[in-house]
Amino acid sequence: MSHNIYRGDVLVHVVIAGAGIVGVSSAIWLQRAGHSVTLVDRMEYLTRTSFGNAGVLAAGALIPVSVPGLLKKAPKMLFNRNEPLFLQWAYLPQLLPFLAKYLSFARMDHVQHYAKHMSYLLGDTHAQHQSLAAGTGAERFISDDDFCFGYGTKDSFTSDGWTRDLRRAHGFEIEELDGAEFAERDPMYPDQFAKVACYKNHGRISDPGAYLEALLEHFQSEGGQMVAAQIEDIEMQDGQCRALITDQGRISGDHLILAMGAWSGPVAKKLGIKKIALESERGYHIELHAPSMMPKAPMMVAAGKFVVTPMEGRIRCAGVVEFASADAPAQEAPIALVKRQVKALFPDLTYDHLTEWMGRRPATSDSLPVIGPATTCGNAHIAFGHQHVGLTGGPKTGRLIADMVSNTLSNADLSAFDPARYQ
Template sequence: MKVKPMVHVVIAGAGIVGVSSAIWLQRAGHEVTLVDRMDGALRTSYGNAGVLAAGAILPVPVPGLAQKLPKMVFSRDEPLFLQWRYLPRLLPFLAKYLSFARADHVAHCARSLSYLLADSHAQHQSLAEGTGAERFISDEDFCFGYATAASYRADESGRALRWAHGYEIEELDGADYAVRDPLYSGQFAKVVCYKNSGRISDPGAYLAALLAHFQAEGGTMLAAKIEDIELQHGAYKALITDQGRVTGDHIVLAMGAWSGKMAKKLGIKRLALESERGYHIELHNPSAMPKAPMMVAAGKFVVTPMEGRIRCAGVVEFASTEAAAQDGPVQFIKRQIATLFPDLTYDHMSDWMGRRPATTDSLPLIGPARAIANGHMAFGHQHIGLTAGPKTGRLIADMVSNQPSNTDLSAFDPARYQASS
């Protein structure tokens, strides 16, 4: 006899966070409906760097960033871009965002994110077990390449903080690393490898395999544009979409950079959520393939071996979620590639742009929407959505299932952005 589902959970958003939440909720015995526009390559989970960056525990705003911003914004050789017509809307967010560029907040982020990220490889393996998506996961170092000894020394505080939180680090001279991977011969003075990281060889195909498994296990997938959330008597009643109403017992909001409007309906009215856009370029059928993911410190972009191609992903661009992709970030990455791989050949090049959800304090919202009894938040992961997706989904499933937790998750509590009564 089939066991009756405990509750019906509707998840708004089918990126890695939404799909992870759906699978873990399904495994806990719930009926689950996923709702998403399903616009393929436009989704952020499709185009990320493919790295399980377990050590990505530092926020972008660090002490001294505000002083560097003017040079970064006006230089064509820096990985920061801004669409100027968007600046008036961005300024309140930016002021609050930069106010967190303090040593105490960096330490707070490191403590909080180390819990969320440290076991990311194992979390992905657990999520993918029995789904057919296992083949995309590999256990590889995440390396940082420094062109000069000075740039290596400038990153010392970040290495020290990761070391303090238990991350295993291997440091090599550039020449020694080039023996391991000749593709980088003559490029780096120092290379730092973070162990116990990992890689997804094709994020889009990985997500598709997880979604197919969810549907094969009885989950419902609705391709629809989410327009509103209907509340009744202080509780979630239905999603309003261009395909009709989607009712359920619980709502999980996991719409990434598009979550802000809906979060306000669920009582999170003080949230400033911005679209921190990222780009990638792929080199198809290259003449050589890197051995492991590499963060190129000079350009702040990641080079990752994919299936049949190399993906070069990175940069930060602040602009509207609806604004078209710009040429500046693409040209920046192309210049970096030409410098890094002068002898590499490939069949052709393609490019992509996606939108990361950025919060002012650089921490995601994971937890109950306390203004209503049956809503949960799972968004705001910025650069770590792929890495943190499976654990976030497991946490959400435990919360919906009323499973007790001994972990302090207050750093992620959406209540920090809730309007005071």
Template sequence: MMGTEAKHIGIVGAGIVGVSTAIWLQRAGHRVTLIDRLGPGEGTSYGNGGVLASCSIVPVTVPGLLKKAPRMLFDPNQPLFLKWSYLPKLAPWLVKYLSHANADDVKRIASAVHGIVGDSLADHQALSAGTGAERFLVPSDYVFVYNDRAHFEGDAFGWGIRRAHGFSWDELEGRAFSEYDPTLAPALGFGVRLGNHGVIKDPGGYVKALAAHAEMNGARLIKADVTGFVREGGKVTGVRTGGETLSFDDTVIATGVWSKPLAETFGLKVPLESERGYHIELWEPNMMPRSPAMIASGKFVITPMEGRIRLAGVVEFGGLDAPASRPPFDLLMRNIRAAMPGLSWKDKTEWMGHRPAPADSIPVIGKVPNAPGAWMGFGHHHIGLTGGPKTGYLLSQMISGQQSNLDLAPYAPMRFQ
């Protein structure tokens, strides 16, 4: 290892960010302990859409959202839901979130997000190489599906931002598109095909395989809730779980939306909300889409996976405690029947989970202000799987005292002070 001493690092959270951080730290010569209340890959990392969506750099808060959002909330066919009883608690975050719905902020956010997800396929290939997890990783196209060219041109602002960041694509129209993917409805007549993306065929299995590799290389895995941190002379020297106190040289907080209360123990108030995400899996389908497809009219993704198709992409605001709602599942089912009318399947499973959404749509990556020894990596909205490996790599570099060639200021937890 280059000029840095080996440390023992505690990582709170064993989703894609925590496990990626563990593997990169091990490769840099450090010893790691992973602590998670459920075990690896059981939370949000399990339930995401499974696409390595490098091009997903445009935040939800595009210009015009303020006008559209109220209409969307009252239309059961729109992919935005709100538990109204939660609105008073959500309001302070929501005001901050919506304040970014302007062109300048969107460009700034897209630039920061691109730094984390822009090379996702290569980042995942580098992370998973030789771990046994690489069997879940499939390079693929990613297709945005529109009704027609006019529908596509309505999204010109977002596509302009992607072009500015070096993304290129093929536009497939009419017959050319139906020949590319005949499983999709004839009414969907226009496709934007981006190469150099990827699919994780089983996201939960992938994170578990990565964690097993880390364990095989000496990582300790503890199933526990972290209840607090140990500080000596201002430095964070360990964590408390229900049963024991664990000592570490450095500690990483990577528990997604559950990172907010942990950050507050250091006096850091991160404006973070749960963007409640839903997925449905249709098992043993009679057909598979050629590649993952984002259906623009319903803002949902159809992903071909191992033995099933996964549908994902609804946003609901309602906090961490309320049970799943029926309408988002019903909407996903209406959407898939319209998009793939010939589809049938043997079995159906449903899931709801919590995506960590900072009010400025930029992940939180870096050292905790006023708490030496503590680090953070969370807040990737719906692209945590996509950006997990790069986030883990950056944290490993920082903890090892190495310089990054990426400007890390946009991600710094310090920005919330």
């Protein structure tokens, strides 16, 4: 294990609650700084949000879900079986306080604020993943594909022009093609789109689950410890976090990182985030195994708000926004919608078999992640709430957290992510 010289006082034992991409990235960067690290997680790999995302390194994901006009459109969307917004109605009374705050941010000034700060966190995602994966064996899963947005009509392309303008203002290069031009590049889409916008300098993970497993194996090979346990609470004493309380007993350390995604809320409140509004914004995917054709790059189908991504031996089609309890079972309607959309998009595609998945994105009321020091104790940091972009922003978040633990100075403006905004 390498020991770097840094501005901290001592090397410490760091306990990380959560082994998704944010937790694992934090663990590897802390390990590289010389700290000893223990990862604690249920280790139920198929339920991890990092396992089932679209696999896109969405560097230009600068537009939150809550945009101007959402409040007016949302009711109509909820009652239309062909719209990608779902709500489990029995959960509505519990959800209402969050929704009120969430919709209050559907303003253009907040979109601009979000874009400014997320461009810093996400803009160099491909390079961040390469740095994280260097020497781990996980490098093979990373590629530098474009991320394309396909529009069924020229009018829909034109109406979405403001999002391209915003991304260009933050330095992103976009190639705009007619549908026929794009079809020459990717025969998977002969006539589905009138216009396609291709975002440069993005990237793709060809198998997010296997990528995460390779990173975890490397972490362990370098001396990192992993504990399979259900995290139940934290033990506090004299303004310090002393241990995680789990169904396997106490797990103590010198420093705690909270990176439990959609399950972070109760522990976050004990760490001083008293007013956190965190919900499970669930997503679904289907995978078409051994397909008769394979797309060349990830494609956001603008009309359906879902992403088609080539994976290893399969195509993943991921999307949908569903508000429901984190513990509620998967619902049939969102999966049925994705299946209908895929069938309409690729009517002649054949494949060996189909698999389904549902995961839980951690959504904050302002759509911004929570990254920074805990407010009630000096030996804990917080890193969750990345919503749709956990895979994209995970490696840089982990690097930032490791620098904070090591007291490495940074010129970055991280105020928008500061946990203190929920104090």
